[in-house]
Amino acid sequence: MIERMAKSALGGSSSSRSAPQRLLRAVETYTARDPVRATLKGLVHHGRHARSKFVSHHLRDQLCVRLSHQMRRLELFPRPAGTSTHYLDQLFRVHAATFQELLDAGSVVERMLPHGTREDSLQRQRCDPLDDFRRTVDAVNNRHAPNVETLMEAKREASRGAGGVGPESENHLQGLVDDFLQMHISFQLLCRHFLQSLKPLDLENSNKRTGLVAEECLLSDVIADAIGETQLITEHHLVHSPDVCIEGDVDARASCIPSHVHHILFEVLKNALKATTTAHASVADTLPPVRVRIAQVVV
CATH class of the missing domain: 3.30.565.10 (Histidine kinase-like ATPase, C-terminal domain)
Known part of the structure; x- marks a missing residue:
């Protein structure tokens, strides 16, 4: 399913026939890893160093891990024969397209120099890879904002197609939905935290x-x-x-x-x-x- 949906997601943006296969291999690589748990301590540390190359690299990496797990999870959703899977396919296309976009953003992150070096300040005058990556994360964050509503529609599709699924199937489906939502919240949190951390500090904010x-x-x-x-x-x-x-x-x-x-x-x-x-x-x-x-x- 991932390969089929990858072809659909990348069909208009890549002329290479091997692109879906490369994406599939990347998904397998990232799925083999567990997401790093987001803690308050870790978020504060990354927020304070949001302009560093390390944080951008870590964010891109963890977003890809989460996306790969989400795509594998979507594969497990029931697809009753003869029923529409419009919303499930839509979710998959969004995740596949974002995954490819973040893979491509690797070259942008690699152009970043260690924050604070002399070359870094000169490079910022010519071009700013960090700003390019920020725009990518912002676009990704906005693209995935409607995913909860789409997921609920996908769940209704699966339930209708099964003709009122039994308790075991319903519990299985609800478990997939719950896991998807938990990962979605984590994904959105990382995006929004990074974007907010790049904004100017409010020196009068008593909440620090x-x-x-x-x-x-x-x-x-x-x-x-x-x-x-x-x-x-x-x-x-x-x-x-x-x-x-x-x-x-x-x-x-x-x-x-x-x-x-x-x-x-x-x-x-x-x-x-x-x-x-x-x-x-x-x-x-x-x-x-x-x-x-x-x-x-x-x-």
Whole structure:
């Protein structure tokens, strides 16, 4: 399947008949490796050295590893006979095209000189391989943004084609979807963190941001934002919404990715506010408050 989809993805961009075979060999090479886990410590380090050749090389390498695993995972999706696989094929073409683009970007990364050398400053006046690579990563990030919606359509295609798959098949399909989403989040995180790290620093930022990571994030601010959003949604759907109190160490700071923490809190608070409102529907004017406690744990 990879070879067939590679021909489709590269047909208009390569005159070489051997291009799909080269891509297939590259996929096999990268699939043999496991992705390096993205940690806060690693993200901060790479964010601080985002302009270095090493970081660009590492990013390109890890994006290729993740793409190869995603393509292999898409191969495992059920393809019921006589049914459309339009969205699954679309996902595959996107991943194959991006994989080839990142392989080609290797020559751009190799043109980078070690950051801080005299030759580096002279080269930046003539051409900037880093900016070329940044544009590639930006295009890749935007191209893969709709993948979640496309994946859900591909899942529906597979389910319809199987005529309402049984529990085992449904669990298998859901497992593939979950694994795909986890890798997709990791892929997008690496892209966005790199792009954000190249932007000028905000010297007045009290959270001490490095890329997407806030090294000294004031947790109560993130919680307050999530509270505001969930209360609006609860009031829209249920008319009423309970108050939410932030307790504990309200001045606590932590290293985190605020957008991820916000998303987690949003989902938890949404459930808590809905449960509280529906459980006390008879006394909606005097709903008990939902309490969020911040507790620092010394490890």
